[in-house]
Amino acid sequence: MDIYIWFGYVAELLPGLIKALQLTGISLALGYPLALVFAVLIDTTPKPLNWLVIAVVEVGRGIPLLVLLYIFYQGLPQISIVPSSMVAAVSAFTWSAASYATEIIRSSIHSVPSGQIEAASAIGLDGTDRFRFVVLPQAARIAIPPLMGLAIIMFQLSSLAYVIALSEVMQSAYFLGTKTFDYLPVFLAAAAVYASVTIPASALVTSIERRLSRHV
Template identity: 40%
Template sequence: MTGFLELFGQSLPSLLGGLRVSALLTLVALLFGLPIATVLAFAARAKVAPIRVVAVVVIEIGRGIPALVLLYFMYFGLPDAGLTLPAFLSAAVALAFMVGAYCAEYLRGGFSAVPQGEIEGAQALGMSDFDTMRYVILPQGWRIALPGLMGFAILTFQSTSLAYNVTVRELMSITYSAASQNFQHLFMFLMAGLLYAIVSIPASWLSVLVEKRMAKHL
């Protein structure tokens, strides 16, 4: 037991450092991915057919390609085209594209759920299509889609473990390196799983609370 406590004390600081990288990667992916999702969601509802088709194709490609393939494409594939990105940036771009594609569907559903009467009311007041989008559809659509977006943010955090495959020193990478040195794979991966759960489970509870609160006001 004493040996495990010593191993815990020795390993925890480095694992927490990896957890910070995982959290930062999640934050960057969401900061860039959610604006992309918003643009794609509106474009997918556009009246101009070419814009709508391009948006739907981008969404389906992003949803259809596994995240690991996107990571490999950014880190190993782009250098063949003369563009080399650092490991962290490659992972952030790949995850942001994934976030943009998947969350566009949540937002498109949210925008479609805005009551038609409110849109017609805005138009009756003389608001332009752009102002109706900005002041009526966008805030209400985001509010409706928020629980789903929060849920996907948790999945994005968990997906950062894939960045280990492109040499990002996140939680899974640190865990594997430490286990390779001390040969305590079971203990190390249990610690990593616990750290992921410490972040994911409360975030999941928060998502459920937000969903229930939103349901009372819809």
């Protein structure tokens, strides 16, 4: 395998990497705030609405992401909604990310000691202020590492978007392979592109988790 040709393959996959990062970033920017809303609604709303939110979350967790991609990209046109590849991918990834992040955030909120919440009540903080100033800051410390881990997983799963013709890394690698018939070096280049993001990101998550654990 010619190393110069291989680096050429890596360079040709970089536009796909940008697309994968865009998909991941947009989906998380939409999904994580939505997850916070879901987590609060599940714990604070009366049962009919509570059940509806739980159903949305459980369906998002229960349906494989690949199936969600097909539903949004190939299913919605059956009811005269025709999203682009990016819109369909963002919709599927946002739903999936929000569903998994909801449970992370709920668990983090529930892990805040009840004694601190009672103390906040004793000094006159209402429910909103207790959540803003006591619960949320502590829950955030606990939730940040697993949410960052979920972000890495969602980036890796962006490779599934090739099935709906989104020009991310895997689709770029597939077309490059069919053009050159040099499949092994091409897919090794794709693996290197993914690893160049996930390995440093995983190290960052570990570092942040250690720092936060010293202050919990």
